[in-house]
Structures are given as structure tokens and as C-alpha cells.
Amino acid sequence: MSAPWPCGPRRVLVVGVDGVRLDLLPELHTPHLDGVAGAGFLARVEVDEATPTMSGPCWATITTGVGVAKHGVFGNHLGGNRLDVFPDFTTRLAAVHRRRTFAAGGWEPLFLARSGGPLFAAPGRLSYIAPLADTPEAWEECDERVTAEAEYVLGRSDDDPQASFVYLGAADETAHFLGCGEEYRRSVEAADRRLGRLLAAVRGRASYPDEEWTVIVVTDHGHVPAGGHGGRSELERTAWIAACGPGIVPGGPVRPPHHTDVAAHVYAALEIVPDPHWTLDGRPFTAAPEPAPVPASGPVPVPAG
Numbered sequence: 001m002s003a004p005w006p007c008g009p010r011r012v013l014v015v016g017v018d019g020v021r022l023d024l025l026p027e028l029h030t031p032h033l034d035g036v037a038g039a040g041f042l043a044r045v046e047v048d049e050a051t052p053t054m055s056g057p058c059w060a061t062i063t064t065g066v067g068v069a070k071h072g073v074f075g076n077h078l079g080g081n082r083l084d085v086f087p088d089f090t091t092r093l094a095a096v097h098r099r100r101t102f103a104a105g106g107w108e109p110l111f112l113a114r115s116g117g118p119l120f121a122a123p124g125r126l127s128y129i130a131p132l133a134d135t136p137e138a139w140e141e142c143d144e145r146v147t148a149e150a151e152y153v154l155g156r157s158d159d160d161p162q163a164s165f166v167y168l169g170a171a172d173e174t175a176h177f178l179g180c181g182e183e184y185r186r187s188v189e190a191a192d193r194r195l196g197r198l199l200a201a202v203r204g205r206a207s208y209p210d211e212e213w214t215v216i217v218v219t220d221h222g223h224v225p226a227g228g229h230g231g232r233s234e235l236e237r238t239a240w241i242a243a244c245g246p247g248i249v250p251g252g253p254v255r256p257p258h259h260t261d262v263a264a265h266v267y268a269a270l271e272i273v274p275d276p277h278w279t280l281d282g283r284p285f286t287a288a289p290e291p292a293p294v295p296a297s298g299p300v301p302v303p304a305g
């Protein structure tokens with residue numbers, strides 16, 4: 001189904017930060033995430049029983065809006081998946097709805113035909129930036145370059161993706177190498193600074209005053225204290241979602257969110273009614289509002305953090 005305005009002013013940015021522990025956030029300096037949470041919500045997400053606490057299945061669930069029983073990604077090798085039937089939102093929006101979409105990041109299975117990927121099969125624009133080594137330092141540099149690329153794309157009005165996904169992987173890599181200590185905490189704070197740059201790029205758009213942006217920040221799973229995940233401990237099963245934008249009332253969603261809700265909310269934010277044949281498992285964080293005249297105060301601004 002088509003939206004009232006195919007090239008309308010709604011825009012969505014999803015920032016995926018891999019492996020960030022919810023329990024540590026209160027101790028960390030993350031003003032930009034706090035800004036999103038303050039303008040909307042930050043809520044715990046339980047990785048459900050059917051889903052391994054691994055990046056592949058969790059990101060597939062987040063970006064497709066269906067669970068592992070449908071998308072068929074059960075590990076970090078994505079082979080045997082059914083992503084052709086249950087595509088990620090950047091691919092579906094580009095193919096079915098002719099929307100400009102964008103996906104950027106540095107983890108191969110999400111972006112390349114490697115390890116059974118890609119998850120992002122055919123967004124309108126795709127930027128894969130390879131880390132030069134499998135080390136925390138190389139991943140920080142990778143995330144820097146991913147952020148710079150996304151700043152460039154998001155800040156322009158000509159490419160103008162209506163739905164974007166930006167992946168930041170350094171914090172997860174750091175936890176795997178060094179555990180959830182000081183280096184990990186600094187890496188999560190660096191990811192927050194990168195989130196801040198992305199939000200600033202959005203706010204700096206020439207057309208920003210006429211647009212209504214939804215921002216979703218999401219992590220896929222947690223980590224045990226020594227670094228690592230894949231098991232069923234509470235630390236590993238605990239993920240989170242923060243979001244703000246039209247239809248999201250500051251103070252919290254009405255029910256605990258699930259990873260499948262991210263893609264469902266992306267569609268709702270763009271005022272697209274999902275085809276029942278998509279069999280989405282998720283629901284928008286809140287019911288999408290009816291299109292209404294822009295109030296005198298104008299669109300809800302993206303938080304300055």
C-alpha cells in the first residue's frame with residue numbers, strides 16, 4: 001500500500017550498536033542516547049527463547065520484523081536463510097515502495113555476499129567499509145569511517161534516504177577482545193558520540209524544518225562480564241531499544257518492545273500499512289497517528305542531546 005505522500009516529509013534513522021549492555025548505561029556518559037530516550041523511551045528488550053543471543057539472528061529479526069522461525073538466520077553464518085521472502089526494511093522499501101533507503105556498516109554478513117549474507121540485500125544505497133583488522137582499534141576506525149559516510153549521506157538533500165540503517169560494531173568487538181571493562185565502556189561512549197554526529201547531520205539538513213524524523217537506536221544482545229555471548233544468561237539475553245519521533249509519547253511505550261518491533265515501527269513511521277502477507281511479528285511501538293495538520297509548534301525536533 002502506498003503512503004499519502006510518496007516523497008513526503010517522514011524519515012527514519014535506525015542506528016544499530018552491537019553488543020551494548022543495558023546495565024552499564026547508567027554509569028556511562030551517553031548524552032545523545034539519553035536525548036533520544038528523553039524525547040521518547042529507552043526500554044529493555046528480551047531476546048526470546050527461540051533466538052540465539054548472536055548478532056546474525058538478532059540483527060535479522062530487528063531489520064526484517066519477523067523472528068527466526070521465519071527469516072531462518074540462526075547464527076553468524078546466515079546461510080539457509082529465507083531473507084528473500086522476509087527482506088530487511090531497506091530492501092523492501094526500495095523494491096516494493098520505491099523509497100530511497102541506505103544501509104552502512106562494517107560487518108561482512110550484513111552487507112556482503114559472505115558468510116551466507118548479505119542481510120541488507122538491496123537497499124537504495126549501501127556502504128560497506130571493511131575494518132582493516134579484527135581488532136578493537138581497527139573497528140573503532142571502521143566505525144569512524146562508517147559514521148563519516150552516513151553523515152555525508154544523511155546530511156544531503158539529493159540522496160535523501162527515507163529509511164536508513166547505520167551499524168556500529170566496535171563496542172562488541174572490544175568486549176570480545178578485552179571483556180566489559182574500561183576499554184569497552186570507552187567504546188560505548190565513542191559510539192554515543194558517533195550517534196550524536198548522525199543526529200547533528202539530520203538536524204543540519206536544509207529540509208529538516210519541513211521533515212518529521214523517527215530515530216531508533218537498538219542493540220542486539222548483551223555480553224557476559226568477560227566478554228562473549230550466545231548463551232541464555234540474563235546479561236546475554238538483555239538488549240534494548242531507544243526511540244523517539246512522531247507517535248512516540250515521551251515516557252515509554254505501552255508494552256515491552258521486542259526486536260521485531262523495530263522494522264514494524266519503521267513502516268509505521270513512514271505511514272506504510274504492512275501487507276498481511278509480510279506476516280510481520282512485530283508491531284509499532286505505538287499506533288501510528290493519522291496524518292494531521294502540522295501543529296503551530298512544528299515537527300518534533302530530533303533531540304540535540
Ligand SMILES: [Zn+2]
Pocket residue numbers: 018019054055056172220221
Ligand atoms: Zn552482536
